[in-house]
Amino acid sequence: MKTKNVFTDYALKIAFFISFMLFFSCESKELGTAEELEAKVKAPSVLSADNIESGQKTYTFSQAAGGLRSYYISIPKNYSKDKKYKLLFVFAGTDSTGKSMYDWMGKGWNSNVSGLEKLMDNTIFVYPDQKYIWQDKEGEDIKGWALGDYAAPFNGKHDIEFTKELLELIQKNYSIDSNRIFATGHSWGGDMTNVTAYFLKGVFRAVAPVAANKPYWFENNGNFIHDPNYRANTAVWIFFGLKDDYFKDDSIDGDFGKQQADFWVYENGGSIDNNTSKPIGNKGDVTLTYPGTSQVKLTLYDYGQYSGGGSARGHQPPDYYFKAVTDWFNTF
Numbered sequence: 001m002k003t004k005n006v007f008t009d010y011a012l013k014i015a016f017f018i019s020f021m022l023f024f025s026c027e028s029k030e031l032g033t034a035e036e037l038e039a040k041v042k043a044p045s046v047l048s049a050d051n052i053e054s055g056q057k058t059y060t061f062s063q064a065a066g067g068l069r070s071y072y073i074s075i076p077k078n079y080s081k082d083k084k085y086k087l088l089f090v091f092a093g094t095d096s097t098g099k100s101m102y103d104w105m106g107k108g109w110n111s112n113v114s115g116l117e118k119l120m121d122n123t124i125f126v127y128p129d130q131k132y133i134w135q136d137k138e139g140e141d142i143k144g145w146a147l148g149d150y151a152a153p154f155n156g157k158h159d160i161e162f163t164k165e166l167l168e169l170i171q172k173n174y175s176i177d178s179n180r181i182f183a184t185g186h187s188w189g190g191d192m193t194n195v196t197a198y199f200l201k202g203v204f205r206a207v208a209p210v211a212a213n214k215p216y217w218f219e220n221n222g223n224f225i226h227d228p229n230y231r232a233n234t235a236v237w238i239f240f241g242l243k244d245d246y247f248k249d250d251s252i253d254g255d256f257g258k259q260q261a262d263f264w265v266y267e268n269g270g271s272i273d274n275n276t277s278k279p280i281g282n283k284g285d286v287t288l289t290y291p292g293t294s295q296v297k298l299t300l301y302d303y304g305q306y307s308g309g310g311s312a313r314g315h316q317p318p319d320y321y322f323k324a325v326t327d328w329f330n331t332f
Helices: 002-030 034-045 098-106 158-173 188-199 252-267 321-329
Strands: 046-048 055-060 068-074 085-091 123-128 132-135 141-144 176-186 206-210 235-241 276-280 285-290 296-301
Touching (some): 068 098, 085 158, 085 188, 158 176, 176 188, 235 321, 252 285, 252 296, 296 321
Antiparallel strands (some): 068 123, 132 141
């Protein structure tokens, strides 16, 4: 009996040792750096640009466009290559991602507010990702867009080139109506909406920047720039808060929105003194429309019309923005 117990104990130890080695071997193959582990988690959800399904995608663009870039794309469920589709770019704000813009603007910020995607049928939506890290006035790192030659300290052409090449990629992979390509964006994404509309010289039929900055990216030595190659064929609808609590006293009574309108009205062949006015929303807001080679619209919205989450609520779009802007895009 004693011999049997010793043998059994020895056999159990060997079995335990073998099991431990197998377990350790399996575990060690799964270990890696934090970056590798993050990549393993993300890898199944990142699709090739050649895959026409909706989702997060990556593609290697030219070095001028930043090389490897990412974006989120949303395709109609009944997509057919035999049909032409509208295309809407949606540019993210500071430290945001394309996917977060899909969740916020694409879907709508709550269940009572229909987002862009529900209100625009037969449309492909693309939500580009920012890549570059900058420093704000306090020296803090922030992620945002490069806004062209005149936008120091956030200057550079790489994100404008990225937009151009991303558009070309989408046109290659999907059936796009080239006369119905649009853009919108919020905050720094509103800046990006402005600069791509102008510096890409009319590839967008209409754009709607929301809560964009003072148009310093259109200024050179204190004066507005003028590009004779801009074809004045992009319609622009500017949305800006009368009580923007992000820009605060830098933009009294919607001044940054007015400055954007000044630029676009001139570039589109209109006059700032020639406009019509129409009520919008239910708090006394109005939209001014300036005729020209392509119309320019300006809506200065009052505080308290945004029902989503987050801070700086006067900086956020009013709930009526979604229906207003999609109805407008759908007229083209």
